Amino acid sequence: MGSVRTLLAVVAAAWILPALTAATIEGRVTLPKARATPVVNQRYYVVANAGVLSTNPPLAVVYLEGRFPRPVTPPVAEMTQKDLTFLPSLLPVQVNTRVSFPNLDDTYHNIFSFSPPKRFDLGRYLADERPAPSVLFDTPGLVTLRCDIHEHMRALILVLDTPHFVITAPDGAFRLPAVPAGRFVLKAWIDSKTTRETPVELKDDATLRVDFP
């Protein structure tokens, strides 16, 4: 729930800063069908298929690409390890966000990533580790997180150079409020190899409907 709160705070800040001249984008992303097989373990929220990483059931991240001022204070986010899984399994963050990884299990975890945007290794730690180990994600891109001890644990952090992003509902529906007016590119990240985009022109106090086929 912490991550949701953080997300709301980010969205609220983005909404309040441009005062009352904000637009809203809503629409639907056509998501791939949920894969019942051949996933070995349904707890795997992030799955790889032929080298393509996605969530299961599928979710998309819709974000507005453009030149936005970077936040003065780095935003924070949280990805916990609970019941030998990452929660959430897909986390979009704005670049320069510090994500902490609290261990809520009774066992050791060792979070690491070999992904080019961010390589790190938090080492082994237990739930009593204070403060919870955290990493600053300062390069946009997709970061795959794993646990060295629990081979099945997998999570994705999508580092975005924008404060305007939202995760779709399981049916693909999204609503991106408080976005500034102007010409932008709206993108929908579906999996590690698929990102759809469409140019948008946003007007103040208007709601734009965008569907990704």
Added chain:
Amino acid sequence: MNTLAVTRSPADIRSAPPARVAGFRTKVLLAMMLVVSAVTGLALYFAQRNLAESVQRDLEREFLSELEALHQVRAIRQSALNERGGALVRKSRIHAALEDDAQDRLYPSAVDELRDIMQRRDPAADPAADALHARFFRFLDRKGAVIPLDPPEGRVAEVATRLTPAEVQQLVLPSAPESQQIGFLEYSSPAFGSALAEVIAMPIRSTESGEVMGGLALGFKPFEFGGRRHSGIWLNGRLHSTSLTAGVARAVEGVMSAAWNATQAEVPQRIEVGGVSFLMFARQLNPGSQFPLAYEVCVFPLNDLIARQRQLRWQVVGAGAFLLLVGLAASHFASVRLSAPVEKLAIDSERSARFSADASHQLKTPVTVLRAGLEELLTRDHLTPEECDQVSALIHQTYRLSSLIEDLLLLSRMDAGRLKLDAAPVNLTQLIEASVDDLSAMPDELHLQVETGFPAGLSILGEKRYTAMILQNLLENARKYNRRGGRIRVTARREGGKALLSVGNTGRPIGPAAQAHIFERFHRGAIGENVPGYGLGLNLARELARLHQGDLRLVVSAEDWTEFEVSFPLAGEGAPA
């Protein structure tokens, strides 16, 4: 003349058996010895062969079970290695490096992850762990190619130095391994000093989809057997072995090069090197592998087997000699036992023949003396005519007695097998003519009519006096048993390479019951009650006919006609017709 001086007593005969009786015993003994020797020899040959084969089979079985046990040890080791390798390829960091586009992290991560399994550069420090420690490793990509160590520096540098580029090239597979692959690598490492390395390549599968992302190839020191055998590994047409001598290695290479398939290669072979035999077993080490096929070749020296076989052979020969001795002793005993009744029979026959001869001989003398005395008495003047008749009758009886003794002498000689024919062509026609003339010259009270019918110049093979004796006997009987005014018919003819002489006469027939006995010695038929004779004539005639390779038989004895037929061998093609 003292006839006893030349006569051997029955005791003499028994104590010293005749030469041919002794010969019989020797022949029996020799035959039995031959049989015993042959049977013993055959039995020994098969026993020795079976024992030798069984010893060899046992030894082969022993070798095979030893090999089997060692192969199981190998399988356990491979399974342990596989288990360790399997744990390694599930490591998150290795998966992360392969899946997350971070190949530069692959070898550095593996150096950490494989730290436990890698062998130190100084294997002598812990030789026991040597078998389960890897000497080198490489990762394979999805296509089976070796993922290079790029760049080979830092901690990875040491990994790089453990294989030369040529050796690395031997790890390349046609595709990433779908299952564990066993292979062998021609390898020379200054640190480990081995000529071969055993490679276990295992797939690295995606945790989620199960698809093969690549492979991990680990190189180990080949599993080495101890024990009596020497072994090597046949790979790429070459034998790699440190335990085989150069000569044995050459012989093994010859056998393996000649084998053209796996089944043929795995048949146990016997090889000879420098006069020493070895048993060679080959077994494929990596059936179905994507790596080149390798065979393990084990060579067992057969010194023990040969020594055991030699010992066995001596034991068998010893047992055989003993058996042969026992067999020969038994055959000697058996031959004595077997020939005893025959010898007894022969001695008895000899004795009876000799008795008959001696008795005949000793009877002739007093008869002669008696006849001389009677003839002397007859010359005296004072004898009345009645007395003269009586003395004459007595003299006639001495002649009959002499004739009887002659017949008995002849029979006894035949019984003893001592009568040998001095065979020569005999003109049977002349003989018949002469005999018929003699018959006609005799005083004839019966008024017999003699008929003849024979070809001129019929010649047979025989001895004339005995042939004549047969004919005289038959004619004598024909006359004696005839009726008054009856007929005698003498005919001869050639038939089927023989001369057949028939003598028939009229008179009372011989009854069917008597016919069976007429050729027996001293048999006289009921019809002969008033006829002089001793019942030896027909018997003598038949014995003589048989001595001539012929026979005498009664052809017919019907109402008023009795006919005998005697057969003789013809004198041959050259004989006068």
